[in-house]
Amino acid sequence: MHRALRSHQQQLAGLVEAIATGQTDLADILAAVTPGGGKSLLPVIAAARLMAAGVVERVCWIVPRDSLRLQAEEAFADPTWRAALGHGVSVRAAENAPDPCRGLQGWITTYQGVAAAPDLHLQEFRRHRTLLVVDEVHHLPAEAIAEAPEEAAWSRAILPLLEHAAVRLLLSGTLERADGRPILWLPYRKGAGARVREVDLQAPGFAVIGYSRAQALAEKAVLPVDFGALDGEAEWLDEERRRTGPHPISGPPEVGRAALFTALRTGFARDLLRRAFAATRDLRAERRLRLGLAAGETGMGLGKLLVVAPDQENARQYLGWLRGWLPKDQAGTVARIATSDEKDAQEVLAAFRLRPEPSVLVTVAMAYEGLDAPGVSVCAALTHIRSRAWLEQMIARATRVDFAAGPYETQRAVVLHPDDLLFRRFRERIEREQGTLAREKARRRQGELEIGPEGEREPPIVPLSSNATALHWHRLAPGPEFAAARPVAEAAPAETPSARERALRSRIGQMVAAQVLEDEGGLRIPRGGVAHHAYAAVLKRVMGKGRAEMSLAELEATLAWLERNRIADHLALLEGDSRYGWTVRQRRFDFNAGR
Incomplete structure (x- = not known):
């Protein structure tokens, strides 16, 4: 197997094993996993073990967008994980039609699908012990919102499913809504401030799995x-x-x-x-x-x-x-x-x-x-x-x-x-x-x-x-596990004029090089080593002197000019100079070949 379980996936495997063997009677698992950290495998891990133990008979995975239904289906069908986990659970991306499982062990639907046919889905929960997976649960407000009637309708339709589910797995990349309101089904406690509510990570009956960006980077699960x-x-x-x-x-x-x-x-x-x-x-x-x-x-x-x-x-x-x-x-x-x-x-x-x-x-x-x-x-x-x-x-x-x-x-x-x-x-x-x-x-x-x-x-x-x-x-720095005070940065040493001049010359050189690369990529000039020298020559003629001879004020003026102008628009200043006897012409560029 070319992939191994990450720490949060191992935590979930341990939790569902405890549920499957009767070591705990908890029924709610909240997985707060940094975006990109690998939430899609968690429902597979949970469903495979809980079904094998007979704790649940079906799995229902609710996703926020129709485009995610097929991805969820693929997570269960992935041959690598089927072999690694030894599971044979198959689910289908279902429409709002009777018998959403169609002989399989589960179905994937959307928030909109549940809201459009709440009774259809609820009847399935009443017939079978079901593991309910709610993906990106932060989309569901715990209270009616006049400004977001669609989200309020989703919450009303999904709440009965939460109440009837045998086990609930709630997934999110963030435990905070953009409007600051509480999230459906999550436990809260009063925070330090009068207007602050905190997710209660120690609430009875809830198991919380956290996987921060720092952890994901340390395990090479996400990229910097x-x-x-x-x-x-x-x-x-x-x-x-x-x-x-x-x-x-x-x-x-x-x-x-x-x-x-x-x-x-x-x-x-x-x-x-x-x-x-x-x-x-x-x-x-x-x-x-x-x-x-x-x-x-x-x-x-x-x-x-x-x-x-x-x-x-x-x-x-x-x-x-x-x-x-x-x-x-x-x-x-x-x-x-x-x-x-x-x-x-x-x-x-x-x-x-x-x-x-x-x-x-x-x-x-x-x-x-x-x-x-x-x-x-x-x-x-x-x-x-x-x-x-x-x-x-x-x-x-x-x-x-x-x-x-x-x-x-x-x-x-x-x-x-x-x-x-x-x-x-x-x-x-x-x-x-x-x-x-x-x-x-x-x-x-x-x-x-x-x-x-x-x-x-x-x-x-x-x-x-x-x-x-x-x-x-x-x-982007990884950041701490949870909210913590940041160390106060030490005051930077005073910058001398000569150091400032060196920094400005370096910055100007970088901007000239960037314009050369951009214009080559935009087909404004052909590639070739002469382009950078030509652009530097144009800049010298525009400003009246070379960077090595400029004062601090002149360097700052040159930098300001580069931020507002394209050197390619002034290439005519090189006409007649034999050292730059090339012309700007369009050249075919193959994006795939990278030539």
Whole structure:
């Protein structure tokens, strides 16, 4: 067997063994597993042992999205785990029709399916002792919510199933809802503050399995994440149709919402997408070489790009840009789209997960939660949503270990995103705490951006333009097991002028090199060692002197110019110079071959 049980999977195996042998009478197991940490095997472990012992006769697995039903079915059918666990349990992805098991040992349905036919599912629970698995239980509020009637309907329909189940296995990647409300069936206790409720990890009758990101990284169950935070500037017409901006995306919250809204619909989005495309292209070329695949030969393990768009209209626009950067004869198969309006969305998702092509997928929400596609290595986070649960699920699409890609140490997840205030807060917060608190929703400060998974009313503005400026990279730290105080950082030593000059020269050199790589990938210039020297020569002519001769103020001015301009737009300054006697021309680029 090429895979071994992780610590949380071993914990569950021990718990169900105790239930199966009568050592405990507990019936509720809560598994709080970091997104991407491997929740899908837990129902298989539980069902196999409990059925063998006669504790349960059936298993019902409820998932939040229709696209996850087939994945759940595959988890039970996986031949590796069937052999390792010695089980013969088979389940089916059921519709709302009589006899959902059809002679098998269980069925998989959705929240929506249960809500549409609650009596059908409840009758099955009354006929047979059933293990109930509720996936992503944080979607179910413990109380009626006027703002989310669909979720309230799911809770009303699933509650009777929870009450009749012989054993309950509740799964989630987070123990916190975006709206701060308590989650259905979970036990709570009063927290330290008057407005704080905590999940009671010691509640009688409940067994809690925790698997944090720190544990998953230590066991090499998930990949480390490199965040590429891209800043930019945006201009728009306000609600009184006055021109506003340019304002930075990383600016204060008073303009952050409008700047982000504009950026995702104009030039900034294209810039970020192009960087993600280039990162995926380079990764695939590197892996092709390491895996010994010939130029143009495709296969699993090369790495894929997932693009999460703010809405379907922009998803189609992004798809058009991506296909424009690909060879015409490959564009239609390499880059695909999966949204609720696309008739073949489920087939596209399945192909993206299980086949070498497509290697680029554009979606809005269908693939953000639960998509088991280990091939995803790069994620372009062009979404406006900033709830913690949503973002954690999104980045987890890229943190799965791809066994076809080679050794763990050679893999990493890359997430490119707008460098707005709330995304930065999200990144810092998941470093600090595990997320077992439920707070009443606090009042927002005026102008602060807070957008949940269902979106919100669009700002009354008209986007005009935006562009990318600086890109900063951050490696996500594992963080502690549970909420803990962070050590206070020591004050950094004062920076001398000469040290600042060296840092600026290095930064300018990196930005020049980045533009060369981007323009080669965007087919603006041919590849070749002369390009970097030519770009440096153009910059020297634009600024009037070389970097080695510049003062601190001149270096800062050069850096500011690079953040707002493309060197390729000024190549005409080299005309007549025999040292750079090449012309900018389009050259065919094979995305799959990496040439």
